[in-house]
Structure formats: C-alpha cells, structure tokens
Amino acid sequence: MIRILINGIGGQMGRAILEAARNQSGLYCVVAGVDVSGVAVDDIPVYGACAEVRESFDVIVDFSVPAALTGGLRLARTRHTPAVIGTTGLTERHMRLIADTAEQVPVFQTGNMSLGVNLQMELIRNAKATLGAGFDVEIIERHHRRKIDAPSGTALMLARCIQAESTAENELVFGRHETNHRRTDGEIGIHSVRGGTIVGEHEVLFLGRDEVLEINHRAYSKQVFAVGALRAAAYLMQKQRGLYNMQNIVTESNVASHVTAVEEQAILNLSGLPADGRLVRRVLALVAEQGVVVDMISMALPDGATACLGFTVPQQQLSDALNALLPLKGSAPFDLFTESGVTKLVIEGPGMALRTGVAAEVLGVLEDAAIGVRLITTSETKIELCVSAAQAARAAAEIQQHVLKQY
Numbered sequence: 001m002i003r004i005l006i007n008g009i010g011g012q013m014g015r016a017i018l019e020a021a022r023n024q025s026g027l028y029c030v031v032a033g034v035d036v037s038g039v040a041v042d043d044i045p046v047y048g049a050c051a052e053v054r055e056s057f058d059v060i061v062d063f064s065v066p067a068a069l070t071g072g073l074r075l076a077r078t079r080h081t082p083a084v085i086g087t088t089g090l091t092e093r094h095m096r097l098i099a100d101t102a103e104q105v106p107v108f109q110t111g112n113m114s115l116g117v118n119l120q121m122e123l124i125r126n127a128k129a130t131l132g133a134g135f136d137v138e139i140i141e142r143h144h145r146r147k148i149d150a151p152s153g154t155a156l157m158l159a160r161c162i163q164a165e166s167t168a169e170n171e172l173v174f175g176r177h178e179t180n181h182r183r184t185d186g187e188i189g190i191h192s193v194r195g196g197t198i199v200g201e202h203e204v205l206f207l208g209r210d211e212v213l214e215i216n217h218r219a220y221s222k223q224v225f226a227v228g229a230l231r232a233a234a235y236l237m238q239k240q241r242g243l244y245n246m247q248n249i250v251t252e253s254n255v256a257s258h259v260t261a262v263e264e265q266a267i268l269n270l271s272g273l274p275a276d277g278r279l280v281r282r283v284l285a286l287v288a289e290q291g292v293v294v295d296m297i298s299m300a301l302p303d304g305a306t307a308c309l310g311f312t313v314p315q316q317q318l319s320d321a322l323n324a325l326l327p328l329k330g331s332a333p334f335d336l337f338t339e340s341g342v343t344k345l346v347i348e349g350p351g352m353a354l355r356t357g358v359a360a361e362v363l364g365v366l367e368d369a370a371i372g373v374r375l376i377t378t379s380e381t382k383i384e385l386c387v388s389a390a391q392a393a394r395a396a397a398e399i400q401q402h403v404l405k406q407y
Contacts (some may be wrong), residue, residue, distance in 0.1 A: 008064030009033025113228030
C-alpha cells in the first residue's frame with residue numbers, strides 16, 4: 001500500500017484525491033495532509049506547514065498553490081520521498097526548484113493529470129506536423145469561476161507542444177483586447193473563460209483556408225485528475241531520481257498492443273558480396289528501378305571483406321527483383337538465396353523505446369513454440385520478423401498471448 005501525504009488537502013483537488021484514494025483503499029492510504037487552515041479533514045491529521053508533518057509517508061502529492069510548493073519540495077528532499085506536482089500557475093523559479101529536486105528524488109510534474117488530455121497532446125502533435133504552417137492555431141480554455149491562474153497550465157502545456165512541432169518561432173498571444181492589427185503568421189492565440197462550475201475544457205483549433213479542425217477535451221469531474229495523480233504516485237514508486245510527466249506514462253504503457261501480419265512475402269539473401277558500399281547501393285538501386293517494394297533491409301560483414309545483404313519483397317514482385325539483379329552476375333561474385341511463401345509479422349509501439357528486452361521475449365516465445373524465424377529487423381519502436389506462412393497464425397497468437405498481453 002502506498003502511503004500518501006497531500007499538500008493542499010483542503011482544496012477541491014486535495015479532497016478529490018482523498019476520495020479517489022479511499023475508493024482504492026487496498027492500494028493507497030492518505031496518512032496526513034497539509035493546508036494553511038491546519039484543520040483536520042475527516043479522520044486525516046492536517047498540518048499548517050509541510051515542516052510540521054510527523055507521519056511517515058511514501059510520496060507527496062502536491063495540489064496546493066505556488067507559494068506553498070516550496071515547502072512540499074523541501075520536505076521531499078529532506079525525507080527522500082518522491083513528489084507528484086499538480087499545482088499550476090508556476091513560474092520559472094518554481095520550475096527550477098522542481099528540476100533541482102528531481103536531481104535528488106523522483107518528481108512527476110505536469111500541467112494536467114488527465115490521461116485524455118495527454119492523448120490530446122499526441123493528436124495535436126500529429127496535426128501540427130501534418131498541417132504545418134498553413135493553419136493558424138488558437139487555444140480556448142474554460143474553467144470554473146473560482147480558478148485563479150489564467151491561462152491554465154494545461155493551455156500553456158498544449159501551446160508548448162505545438163511550438164515543439166513548429167519549424168518557425170511561435171509567439172503566444174494572450175487575448176487580443178488591446179491589439180488593433182491583423183493576426184501575424186505563426187502566432188498561437190490563447191483565450192481564457194471563467195464561469196460557473198466548469199471542471200475543465202480545452203479546445204485547440206487549427207484554422208485553414210475553408211476548413212477548421214478542432215481537437216477538444218472536456219473533464220466532467222475532478223476525479224479524472226485525482227485518479228491520474230494516484231497513478232503518477234504509483235508510477236514514481238518504481239523510478240529512480242529524475243523528472244517525469246504524463247507522457248512517460250502514456251508512452252511506457254503503450255509498449256505494443258497488437259501484431260500485424262503481412263502475407264505473401266519473399267526473402268532475398270545475397271552472401272559473399274564484396275564489402276563495398278557502392279555495390280550494396282547498386283543492388284538496392286537496381287531493384288528499386290523495377291518498382292519493387294523492398295523492406296526489412298539488413299546487412300552484416302561477417303569477415304570484414306564480404307557482406308551479407310538480406311531484404312524482403314512482395315511475393316508477386318520476386319521475379320522482377322531477380323531480373324533486376326541479372327546485370328550484377330558477371331561483375332560481382334555472390335551467392336543468391338531466396339525463400340518464398342513467408343509472412344511478415346510487425347509488432348510496434350512507442351513504449352518499446354523505453355523498455356529493453358522485448359525482441360528477446362518475442363524470440364524466446366517463438367523458440368519455445370518451435371516456430372522458426374527466417375529474418376528479423378528491429379528499430380526503437382518496431383520489430384519485424386518473417387516466419388513461414390504455415391506457422392504465421394500460430395506465431396501471431398503466441399506473441400499476443402505471451403508477450404503483448406502483459407503490456
């Protein structure tokens with residue numbers, strides 16, 4: 001069970017985290033809180049300052065105000081415990097303090113604890129990368145009438161996400177009530193609405209010629225953020241010192257989800273080629289000139305003097321690939337082996353970049369199932385391997401059941 005200290009327990013988010021922890025009482029236990037009032041919340045002892053806390057705890061969850069954050073970070077360093085920071089309205093000074101603390105203990109900081117908002121960020125990145133500079137960007141955020149900081153931390157986080165995907169400078173423009181000029185290229189407009197009991201809404205508009213793309217997120221309860229904060233607390237319990245955010249959770253949890261089968265493939269393997277980069281380039285160029293689709297290119301220099309080049313092509317293009325290589329027969333010595341009737345299995349997921357050993361797990365599962373791998377290539381986020389067509393369905397099922405299911 002994870003023992004939690006809530007800094008800001010008297011606020012709306014503090015109480016929401018307390019409720020969420022009680023709903024998962026087998027996993028989390030709030031042992032104390034900090035609030036300027038110092039008044040106990042239900043049966044939880046509450047202190048007026050972080051330095052006064054006497055209870056032992058495993059992690060600090062801070063949803064206070066910027067002025068109270070310093071005490072929470074100091075306590076995390078003193079007790080050598082992780083800290084989850086959900087407080088917004090932070091300045092550059094606060095961010096430096098967070099970074100300094102992360103050099104000593106694990107720290108999780110984000111402008112929004114909602115998994116949905118962080119997936120919204122991924123969609124925004126893709127949209128910006130695809131649409132480019134031809135679309136203007138505006139962000140509208142709406143919150144309840146009691147929210148103090150404006151714009152919201154989430155709106156700024158979304159704007160920084162867009163800036164990171166831009167090739168040019170993007171000026172942030174906060175409202176336009178004092179401007180009397182046309183919109184300039186590259187600026188990102190940010191607008192704040194306050195009223196009623198709106199929990200949180202963030203609308204990102206990509207405005208092009210004769211079309212508009214909207215990517216929106218609406219939170220209907222603070223429990224969305226409370227559950228995210230608890231998930232972040234559990235995440236930090238497994239981490240070393242450093243600074244983490246919700247994107248780490250999103251990425252690491254999506255190691256890989258499924259296997260895609262590409263049928264009717266063929267493997268070409270050229271061994272004994274002279275180890276000459278120009279010759280390898282010519283092989284691939286000759287095949288490409290015939291319009292053959294080449295994939296899974298791999299090359300090794302087993303003795304330093306000769307090269308072994310392997311790749312896949314669609315089965316229906318195998319004869320075209322072989323014909324393309326005929327001009328090399330008289331000019332370069334090599335042995336050519338082909339294998340038809342194979343299926344390519346593709347496993348991919350962004351979390352593979354942060355998790356080691358996935359390829360070894362896959363190969364181990366296939367070996368145990370007596371399934372032979374004919375060719376394999378990997379990258380940071382993808383594993384591609386070829387098996388015989390007769391074994392493909394069983395191979396995919398074994399990988400799904402024994403490797404991907406755990407993710």
